[in-house]
Amino acid sequence: MKETNKIIKYLKEKKLDYYDIRCEQKTTTTISIENKKIDDISENNSLGWGIRIINKNKLGFCYFSKPDKYKETIDKCIEDTKHSKKTKFENFSENKGKDIIKHTRFEQKTLEQKTKELLKINKENLKQKKYQVLFSNIKYQESLVKKTFINENSYIYQETPRVIVLVNVTGKKDNVIETGVDRFGVIGGLDKIDENKIENIVKKANKRLEEKLHAKNCPAKKTNIIITPEISDLLAHEAIGHASEADIITSNSSILKKGLKLTKNKDINVIDNPLLKEFGYYKYDDEGVTSRKKQIIKEGVVNEYLLDIMSATKLNLVSNGSARAESYRCLPIPRMSNTYFLEGKDKYKDMLKEFDGLLVDGLRGGEVDPAVGTFMFGIDRAYLIKKGEIKETYKQASISGNIKTYLDNVTQIANKIGEFSFGFCGKDNQRMYVAGSGPYMRVDNVVVGGTKHE
Numbered sequence: 001m002k003e004t005n006k007i008i009k010y011l012k013e014k015k016l017d018y019y020d021i022r023c024e025q026k027t028t029t030t031i032s033i034e035n036k037k038i039d040d041i042s043e044n045n046s047l048g049w050g051i052r053i054i055n056k057n058k059l060g061f062c063y064f065s066k067p068d069k070y071k072e073t074i075d076k077c078i079e080d081t082k083h084s085k086k087t088k089f090e091n092f093s094e095n096k097g098k099d100i101i102k103h104t105r106f107e108q109k110t111l112e113q114k115t116k117e118l119l120k121i122n123k124e125n126l127k128q129k130k131y132q133v134l135f136s137n138i139k140y141q142e143s144l145v146k147k148t149f150i151n152e153n154s155y156i157y158q159e160t161p162r163v164i165v166l167v168n169v170t171g172k173k174d175n176v177i178e179t180g181v182d183r184f185g186v187i188g189g190l191d192k193i194d195e196n197k198i199e200n201i202v203k204k205a206n207k208r209l210e211e212k213l214h215a216k217n218c219p220a221k222k223t224n225i226i227i228t229p230e231i232s233d234l235l236a237h238e239a240i241g242h243a244s245e246a247d248i249i250t251s252n253s254s255i256l257k258k259g260l261k262l263t264k265n266k267d268i269n270v271i272d273n274p275l276l277k278e279f280g281y282y283k284y285d286d287e288g289v290t291s292r293k294k295q296i297i298k299e300g301v302v303n304e305y306l307l308d309i310m311s312a313t314k315l316n317l318v319s320n321g322s323a324r325a326e327s328y329r330c331l332p333i334p335r336m337s338n339t340y341f342l343e344g345k346d347k348y349k350d351m352l353k354e355f356d357g358l359l360v361d362g363l364r365g366g367e368v369d370p371a372v373g374t375f376m377f378g379i380d381r382a383y384l385i386k387k388g389e390i391k392e393t394y395k396q397a398s399i400s401g402n403i404k405t406y407l408d409n410v411t412q413i414a415n416k417i418g419e420f421s422f423g424f425c426g427k428d429n430q431r432m433y434v435a436g437s438g439p440y441m442r443v444d445n446v447v448v449g450g451t452k453h454e
């Protein structure tokens with residue numbers, strides 16, 4: 001782009017220690033259907049530049065969306081570095097590459113066609129006879145992000161399409177009101193989504209709603225549990241992944257220290273892999289560093305951090321491609337991508353055969369303190385299992401504890417990883433695309449919170 005070339009020329013004239021430019025163009029289309037009506041249709045386009053500089057060993061950052069303002073914005077950024085602290089910044093990117101995700105382009109189906117399909121699906125959903133549907137919402141979103149990263153030795157271009165579907169159904173039966181939710185997020189275009197796929201997502205949300213309409217309130221007790229891949233994802237992401245982000249490490253706010261035996265259980269392995277074609281995928285990070293698979297926990301021991309250039313320099317290490325920024329408006333910081341527990345040796349069917357306890361599934365929010373390793377997660381559904389059979393379905397449950405104790409008490413790990421679920425991870429006022437999964441895992445002697453005691 002002509003504008004970017006002008007910016008490069010101007011930055012070179014300033015004789016800075018270092019500079020990099022991130023140019024980002026994003027196109028997003030959102031359709032939201034509520035009951036029988038269109039709640040929202042929007043198409044948004046954005047274009048902007050984020051510029052990071054090192055001037056006399058001091059960091060500066062600025063951004064703009066109007067290219068005619070680049071000179072005054074950069075000049076102010078340089079001036080502001082006079083008030084910054086000195087920082088080390090070593091081993092920056094020297095990459096040239098391209099990563100374009102091939103996909104069926106979103107324009108091949110009109111906005112009118114997409115809206116018509118969603119209205120039809122939602123109208124059918126309102127006809128449920130097993131219970132009264134009070135509210136049914138389908139939110140569909142597609143986006144295409146085009147990123148260019150440039151410094152004096154790098155030029156990287158990436159195009160990444162994503163599709164999201166969120167379904168929320170509220171129903172009533174015998175004066176009981178509950179909500180069922182399901183969602184779908186994937187890297188790709190129209191090749192990854194169609195009418196049948198959306199109908200199946202709606203069916204899953206309805207199934208969860210129906211279960212909760214008939215479920216009892218969960219008792220609070222100490223018991224053995226089996227966690228599903230969705231909850232394995234939660235533990236890997238919240239209780240381990242965040243604590244391994246290197247800016248948390250350098251600020252002494254994490255329980256994880258390299259070489260620490262986090263658990264005596266050698267079957268515990270946690271991976272963060274941005275190269276998996278899941279929702280958190282990227283080939284090059286937002287500092288132009290080639291991404292790679294990282295093993296955070298290896299056989300129960302803290303093995304590796306998620307590093308950006310700044311934190312890596314502080315730790316006398318080299319970035320492993322974990323720097324991510326929500327947009328050109330934000331500085332890159334260490335973030336997760338696709339985070340998961342590795343599989344074990346047990347067959348899931350065999351794990352259930354002699355199991356007495358609770359199978360817990362579905363997230364309802366939670367809290368984590370990475371400095372001490374404690375967590376509390378709300379659980380959407382819990383199933384009382386006796387000798388492999390479901391005897392009761394519960395709702396309004398929670399699990400809590402310390403991640404070290406939890407991992408020590410893992411006694412079985414299934415030999416397959418489940419489907420990856422997608423999400424948006426929040427940190428430092430930035431939201432980032434992520435995904436996660438894991439195998440079914442048995443954890444013994446767990447305190448399960450509920451609405452009454454047994």
